Amino acid sequence: MFQNYIKIAIRNVLKQKTYTLINIIGLTIGLTCSILILLWIQDELSIDRYHENRDQICQAYLKTTQEDQVYYQPTTAPVIATTLKDEYPEIREAARIGYLGEVVLKTGEKRIMETTGIAADPSILNIFTYTFIQGDKESALKNPESIILDESTARKYFGTVYAVGQVLRLNNQFDLQVTGVIKDLPQKTYRLFNFIVPFVFLKDLGYDIEGSPFFPCNYLTYVLTKPGIDDQNLSEKIRNRIFATGKNLSFEIILKPLAEAYQFDTGGRQRIVIFGLIAMIILGIVCINFINLTTARATTRAKEIGIRKVTGANPRQIAVQFLGETILLTSLATVFAVIVVKMLLNMMNQVTGKSIAINNLDPVFILELIGVITFTGLLAGVYPAIIMSRFKPNKVFKQATIASKRVVLRKVLIIVQFVFSIVFIIATLVISGQLRFLRNFNLGVNDDNILYIRMDNDMQQKYSPLKQELLKNSHIKYVTTASNLPVSIRSGSFYFWGKDDKISRRICETQVGYDFLETFGLEMAEGRFYSDQYPNDISQSIVVNETAIRTVGLDSAVGKPFLFKGQYYTLIGIIKDFHHNKTLRRTPDPLSFHLNTAGSNFLFIKINPALMNNEVFTETVNFIRKTCDSFSPERPLTYQFLNEFSFQFVQTQEFMRKILLYSSIVAIFVSCLGLFGLTAFLNEQRTKEIGIRKVLGATINNLLVKSSREFSQWIIIANVIAWPIAWFALNKWLQNFAYRITLGLWIFVLAGVLAFVISLLTISFHMVKAATTNPVEVLRYE
Amino acid sequence: MIRLKDVEKYYSNKFVKTWVLRNIDMEVKEGDFVTIMGPSGAGKSTLLHILGMLDDMSGGEYYFLDEPVHQLNERKRTGFHQQYIGFVFQAYHLIDELTVYENLETPLLYKKVKTSERKSLIAETLDRFNIVAKKDLFPNQLSGGQQQLVAVARALIINPKLILADEPTGNLNSKQGLEIMDMLKALNDEGTTIIQVTHDEKKAAYGDRIIHLLDGYIDKIDERN
Incomplete structure (x- = not known):
């Protein structure tokens, strides 16, 4: 029986080449997209899942509630870990992690910024699973001056992975002995690192690692619970124990399972849902093609079905046969899709920044493919199979029109396809528009021709002479320093500030040097900026932005005392609001600027734009490099341009835009493919009608207008449905941004027209062909 | 074997009922060779389809081997095809994508006949109809007569008690037609019940009884012998 089905399936496939090809191409494209997205989702869900204790690891989050606003922060104070470990028997281990930022490691002549x-x-080492190549987890971090390297870092410095016993010098100050070498962390790690030093070593580097439960909140805290402990309960217990409540503000510590941390921090869940949806929609469009083509062409198989029934087949057997054919076709397409996926994987990894690889023999992968085949096969095959199995032999043999009743359903399905295509096009247009808007948005900060360099202690201490030295070059216009990039002032804290009303408010604090204002082209709304002509500025003055003044509700504040962290300063000026966070998700926050005459984290150098050309530029950069090197010989200089600074956020949105762009192209292409096949078949059937019309005097134009009229109705209905869906979804997306484009009608119209034109071109090929055929030829068949 | 009581068939089209068959009473005994005749549109084919359980009746009773067919579901009726009924059509109705061998195999597959038995049955039938050499050819590689031969062979392979033939010779030349009729006659002599539809007086003469249909009614019945 099975053989019989397969034989007839293969012979039919070969007989109806065009339709088979259309179906196979469509299915291959749809499956390729779905498999790629599936791989991406799988990878996304497997992040941090390789740790043996994965289900017992939790991360502590600091939850801040201010009135109705809730913030979650993955970093907590260092005492949290010790408190948790000491007070909760449910917790087996607790560990703190702090990122070292930029440090220079050195051995012999090798000096590298890490x-x-x-x-x-x-x-x-007990909480997470790391594989030691050399050394062991019991002793590797015992000595405060030890360091664990990963494989490639060990190789980088020592040319071998067996580096235990060697010494690395950190920041030209501390000699650390290599006590362990671990395998490189898998790419599927959310928080990657390449070496570990003991936590207590931070003290030597000058960090505060004691403090209070809510200060300084700079460290990641992980705990390992005992088996069988319910995270939720434990988190609740902790929440009720470690907290602080103020007048309008409260802090709590909550635990989140490791499995959720990555998704939670990056908003990954929403992304997974959206991508999953896109995959389903594309697969749906492909299945619609299949259903439409198969049911339209069902008549070509009607005789066979009739004979089978007459010779004793029951409807179920017929349904199984046709479902089997669909699954066979789907399997074939899946094989092609896997080949295409393999070809596209590199590109996909580039776009997503992942390193997904597929192994044909991986049972999970095979299982997934079987799942995809079954799902698609059923989705595409069940309906046509049922239709076919219901054919009545007596009607089939009378050649009655069997498929005529399905026309309504077919129309509906085509409209559904176009609804999705139009929504995709609109989404692509809107997201592109918004990203363009963000890129061109005037932040109020002039970030052109500004180089920035992270300064180490050496440089910071010699900041003033360094500045003097740099300014000797005539191409350098300004030199300043600050604790943050002015386009990325993001971390705020809650204090009492402004006036003494005992209400804590959030404010972002920034250390700045002289010339900060000029370097970035910022403007004062009132008063003046820090200047070396006013010696009092060093300890007694403060500058804030307009939002800060508005938030506390002060007017004509310049020259008056201004409270900050329990101390009064003189407010000497108010800076005009500028966008200190390039993501533009929020309107400006309250900012305070504090003078730091010594160097802070960053050194900014504004090169005179008037003199910029390649040669002068290279010369100037060389000068900067030489000057900085002479002030900090141990540190390899790395510089970046401020206007090239971009956020993870913008990158993920850009990624989203690309995915949507590709999805739109695929959706439209596949929809048109289906339309192409369908019109080909329907015109084949209508040649006689068209022939008769022509004999009766219809012109080619009459015919074209007539046959495109109905089709236009479909597209119009599709637009009517698609627009509100797109408007709703995109309006919601745009709410993520404090500054956004307006959803103009033209975007919708453009998408509709685009869909219309593309699909009209698709069907016109067959329409013109049918309309221009000589009627004599057509009618001769009869 | 077959008993029809007041069978009727109509198509309703919103307001109008179009009658195809009315007041059909007939009985066919095992071993009969019945011919149904009548002008186009008289309802011959419809009657045959109803007898073959391919079409539903609008009213009346139909007993096949004393089973009330009008009360059976499709699955049961399929069971009757598989066991008792073979069809032969004017247009042969072979599956174009299957070879002669595979066409013969199809009813056996649906009847779930075991592989070894199936092979021997097909071999026997090919032999009996003298088409062994054609077994790997596709229908479109055969002449009309040969195709009808295969169709008859396919109908017979399940060893049916009843053969329903809808103008089996209609598309054949007279020589081929006679061959097919002789074959049916031979089968009838072996005990197979045959009901055929035809226009052709000569072919009708093979039957022992001729039922004349006119406008859906039984006009008259000619008994021979």
């Missing part, structure tokens, strides 16, 4: 090192408690 940015992804961490300091961590020894218990981290």
Whole structure:
């Protein structure tokens, strides 16, 4: 029986080449997209899942509630870990992790700036699973001056992975002995690092690692619970124990399972849902093609079905046969899709920044493919199979029109396809528009021709002479320093500030040097900025932005005392609001600027734009490099341009835009493919009608207008349905931004017209062909 | 074997009922060779389809081997096809994508006949109809007569008690037609019940009874012998 089905399936496939090809191409495209997205989702869900204790690891979050606003922060104070470990028997281990930021490691002549090192408690080795190549987890972090390297870092410095016993010098100050080498962390790690030093070492680097339960909140805290402990309960217990409540503000510590942390921090869940939806929609469009083509062409198989029934087949057997054919076709398409996926994987990894690989023999992968085949096969095959199985042999043999009743359903399905295509097009247009808007948005900060360099202690201490030296070059216009990039002032804290009303308010604090205002082209709304002509500025003055003044509700405040962290300063000026967070998700926050005459984290150098050309530029950069090197010989200089600074956020949105763009193209293409096949078949059937019409005097134009009229109705209905859906979804998306484009009608119209034109072109091929055929030829068949 | 009581068939089209068959009473005994005749549109094919359980009746009773067919569901009726009924059509109705061998195999597959038995049955039938050499050819590689031969062979392979033939020779030349009729006659002599529809007086003469249909009614019945 099975053989018989397969034989007839293959012979039919070969007989109806065009339709098979259309179906296979459609299915292959749809399956390729779905498999790619499935791989992406799978990878996304497997992040941090390789740890043996994965189900017992939780991360502590600081939850801040201010009136109706809730913020979650993954970093907590260092005492949280010790408190949790000491007070909760449910907790087996607790560890703190702090990122070291930029440090320079050195051995012999090798001197490299490292940015992804961490300091961590020894218990981290018991909580997470790291594979030691050399050394062991019991002793590796015991000595405060030890360091664990990963494989490639060990190789980078020592040319071998067996580096235990070697010494690395950190920041030209501390000699650390290599006590362990671990395998490189898998790519599926959310918080990557390449070396570990003991947490207590942070003290040597000058960080505060004691403090109070809510200060300084700079460290990641992980706990390992005992088996069988319910995270939710434990979190609730902790929440009720470690908290602080103020007048309008409260802090709590809550636990989140490791499995949720990545998704939670990056908003990944929403992304997974959206991508999953896109995959389903594309698969749906493909299945609609299949259903439409198969049911339209069902007549070509009607005779066979009739004979089978007459010779003793029951409807179920017929349904099974046709479902089987669909699954066979789907399997074939899946094989092609896997090949295409393999070809596209590199590109996909580039776009997503992942390193997904597929292994044909991986049972999980095979199982997934079987799942995809079954799902698609059923989705595409069940309906046509049922229709076919219901054919009555006596009607079939009379050649009655069997498929005529399905026309309504077919129309509905085509309209559904176009609804999705139009929604995709609108989404692509809107997201592109919004991203363009964000890129061109005037932040109020002039970030052109500004180089920035992170300063180490050496440079910070010699900041003033360094500045003097740099300004000797005539191409350098300004030199200043600040604790943050002015386009990325993001971390705020709650204090009493402004006036003494005992209400804590959020404010972002920034250390700045002289010339900060000029370097970034900022303007004062009132008063003046810090200047070396006023010696009092060093300790007694403060500058804030307009939002800060508005938030506390002060007027004509310049020259008056201004409370900040329990101390009064003189407010000397108010800076005009500028956008200190390039994501533009929020309107400006209250900002305070504090003078720091010594160097702060960043050194900013504004090069005179009037003199910029390649040669002068290279010369100037060389000068900067030489000057900085002479002030900080141990540090390899790395510089960046401020206007190239972009956020993770913008990148993920850009990624989203690309995915939507590709989805739109695929959706439209596949929809048109289906339309192409369908019109080909329907015109084949209508050639006689068209022939008769022509004999009766219809012109080609009459015919074209007539046959495109109905089709236009479909597209109009599709637009009517698609617009509100798109408007609703995109309006919601745009709410993420404090500054956004307006959803103009033209976007919708453009998408509709685009869909219309593309699909009209698709069907016109067959329409013109049918309309221009000589009627004599057509009618001769009869 | 077959008993029809007041069978009727109509198509309703919103307001108008179009009658195809009315007041059909007939009985067919095992071993009969019945011919149904009548002008186009008289309802011959419809009657045959009802007898073959391919079409539903609008009213009346139909007993096949004393089973009330009008009360059976499709699955049960399929069971009757598989066991008792073979069809032969004017247009042969072979599956174009299957070879002669595979066409013969199809009813056996649906009847779930075991592989070994199936092979021997097909071999026997190919032999009996003298078409062994054609077994790997597709229908469109055969002449009309050969195709009808295969169709008859396919109908017979399940060893049916009843063969329903709808103008089996209609598309054949006279020589081929005679061959097919002789074959049916031979089968009838072996005990197979046959009901055929035809226009052709000569072919009608093979039957022992001729039922004349006119406008859906039984006009008259000619008994021979």
